[in-house]
Amino acid sequence: MLTSSARIGCRNAAAPAALHSRSAQTFKAFYATIRSLRNTYEPPEPDDVEPSEKDFILSLLRANPSLRDTKSYLASFGPRPKPPQPPAPNPAESPLLADQDVDAQTETKPPDIKPATSTVVASILNPVYRRTALVKLQAPFTDRQLESIARGMIYLEKLGLVSVIVVENDQLAKGEGGERAALTEEAMRVVNALENQGARARPVLGAVVRLGPRPGDEDSSEPRDYVLPEAHTKPSDLIHIRSALRAGEIPVLPPFALDSFCRSVRVDANDVIAALVRGMGEAAALDHTQGHGDESPTTSHDEIDLTPLRLMIITREGGVPSYARQGLPHLLINLTSEYSYIRETFDPRWKPAHPTALNNLELARTCLAFMPPTSSAVMVSHRSPSSLIGNLITNRPAVSSSLPHALLQGNRKLTPHTPTLLRRGLPIRVVRRVDEIDKPKMKALLEQSFRRTLCEDAFWERMQRDLDFVIIAGDYAGAAIVTREQCPAGTPPAVAPITYLDKFAVLPSHQGDGTVDFLWVALHDETYGLGLPFSANPNGGKQGAGEGRDLVWRSRADNPVNKWYFERSTGHVRQGDWVLFWCDAEVRLKTEEGRRANAGLSYLEEWERGRLASWNDVVMKIPSSWKPKT
Structure with a gap:
């Protein structure tokens, strides 16, 4: 470029x-x-047009990871070092094998001939260590849009990142009659879209988070630059999510929470996601603490590391509008130093096209506070499933924010649907x-x-x-x-x-980073x-x-x-x-x-x-x- x-x-x-x-x-x-x-930008494709990223391998190649990106990916998803194995006994010296014909054990046998394969490619296509991502689907979406999103979720699962999806519906006002049935139906639409694309999905329709701050948060005097979630969850509440993940299924949740009377009520999806990010991280830490020696439960085949590695916010509106690009999205946001300034410079004229941008910005700041320092959040349009692959492998924005401003303005990759990558910074x-x-x-x-x-x-x-x-x-x-x-x-x-x-x-x-x-x-x-x-x-x-x-x-x-x-x-x-x-x-x-x-x-x-x-x-x-x- x-x-x-x-x-x-x-x-x-x-x-x-x-x-x-x-x-x-x-x-x-x-x-x-x-x-x-x-020059004017090329108009975006209509929502009902089949996305061009049909091939998984092609999407991998389009990510164009550098050597550092590949090493970082393998550090998260590649095989872990195995403990040293004790040396095999020498048959000639073992009393149990002394009477056996040693030559018979080493009789000529055709050697196993394995095709030479790239270690990097093999590791990317066959991830050993599975990680989790929290995904907010900001519905409503058409069937074709859900099909595109489901394809992106499957791509990520092939790379070792398993999604925990929370479905929201912006057009369904809170308190309306039948909202529970409508949200349940929306979650089932997502499940069906995933299964139609070949994935295994499980609806988790019961509440897995509890309404209200976590006990002890109100008494804490610890300084913080983020908003505490309005809900919380305990490790025991995650049993249904764990069960789905162990079975190789993608859990799909509507935004329900238990109130103080143990009733399941609708809450803001942002509160559910923030509570899950915090609770899953704490449950993963507990898993490692209860592990034995170097073997932790997350290394077995039926387990998965619950620590959220990515937060993905998939909407119809895309990323956060930028004052530096006349309303086109921010490319990379340093939440620690830029959060307040972005809110102050948000033009009210952007509100109709980006009604939830600032709320999602706040969600990202809260969630990243409870995620590992190497984690990131991405706000992306439903049009770009392949951009999720690029973010997972490279952990970089689609276009570097440090390129010359004139080059960014003339870059055809920079459109209203370009994703915004957010880091704790x-x-x-x-x-x-x-x-x-x-x-x-x-x-x-x-x-x-x-x-x-x-x-x-x-x-x-x-x-x-x-x-x-x-x-x-x-x-x-x-x-x-x-x-x-x-x-x-x-x-x-x-x-x-x-x-x-x-x-x-x-x-x-x-x-x-x-x-x-x-x-x-x-x-x-x-x-x-x-x-x-x-x-x-x-x-x-x-x-x-x-x-x-x-x-x-x-x-x-x-x-x-x-x-x-x-x-x-x-x-x-x-x-x-x-x-x-x-x-x-x-x-x-x-x-x-x-x-x-x-x-x-x-x-x-x-x-x-x-x-x-x-x-x-x-x-x-x-x-x-x-x-x-x-």
Whole structure:
């Protein structure tokens, strides 16, 4: 998904003609991307059209998992290490076998010839360890829509993720006569749709959760940033769900709960799901506690790990509308730092098309608080069963949120039905003084991320002199360090000083959990995206107020991260063992676009002259922060 501008490279930055030519190509390509914003989106398919993802293997290939994604999937669903087996007795030394003909035991026997198969493919298609997902089906759906959803549930089951489905009906008002029968009928429609697609499903029509907060919650003074569920469940209440899962069946529940008089009443499906997420996690922890040694009940063939690994909210409306994309869905949400801001910027005009978006956002925040840190939630339209496979295998959004904004706007994959991926995430903050940095933690982060030893004295002396700001994720799980590099006298004002990305680091334990994208989006909002309305970073810093500046950085030519940089930069120049990257200030580009009446640029602009030569002259002289390798 590289733009033409991101592929630009120059062999020699000192050659003015080459630089001018390449720079002109850069901006011509960029404006071509900007002009694509005028293209209209292709209309979505009607609800009753057969979805194109008919083949399970094709859906796997479309997920396009990376090596890290595959390893993460196998860690959750692949075979567990087996305990060492005692060595087999030597027949010649065993008294019980001494009188037997050893040669007869080893008589020639044709060897078993097994076809060579990919370990990764075999593990994905034959998961050993089964996990659970909580699924909210926000009905009503047509029969064809349920057929598409059921196909997605079956795909997930083949990959080892078994769904526990709670069915809601938005069009059925609470308190109406016959609502219980209508919800039961809706659950049976889902069961029939699953069985018609070849799955085994079981309706669980009795209440499995209890109305009201869990005993002890009201007395707890523990600080929390989520809303406690209005219902709860005990491990003994999950017997019907356990029974269905052991039998290889998908449990389907209507939103019923037991009140204080032990009557089964209709409640909000969000309360049922939140109670199940919490209760199933606690039941799974109890299972492991009661296990014997290394063998826990969840490792046997008829058991399944009850800890919810995913929360899936399947609706007709899709993901959460984004202020940064004129109402198209958010791609990736850091609930810890973005939840309040998303609610504040929710346009009332989106309400008719997305009536439950904010309630589902709150549901995701509550549920993820009780799920493992690696878990995620996805809000998806009924049109995209294959996107559930992509989310399961990669645990990434359909389109990266850290890609250039213009590229996202022109991306045909970004439609009103693009899923929204939600992670618990980490707090993001911006600091501007060295004395606000925890130096030991920052040192540990940099050294673990780069696997090098930091020259501490020289590094902190340089930061004291040149630091612009640092973006910190969580408790130093990741950081982006930006400096302001001074240029020689006579450098054009549009170039000096240089906004330089000195370090971009994420702990290995947080690579793949969204921290990289969260950091880069915050970096965009504080540098080259500053000044645009969608760059009002809710994580501190300048809050979108100010003038954007070009962001420049360098990377070793053999750095495997360069592919990621190519996709996010405006352009790059190769300099021997290094690659110089940059992102152009987006406000300036939009201003120039308007001045040119959307015609784009076909020649070198005055403010561009000398940029690459100045960047190369300054950036390539920045000393290394690392001690020499021994």
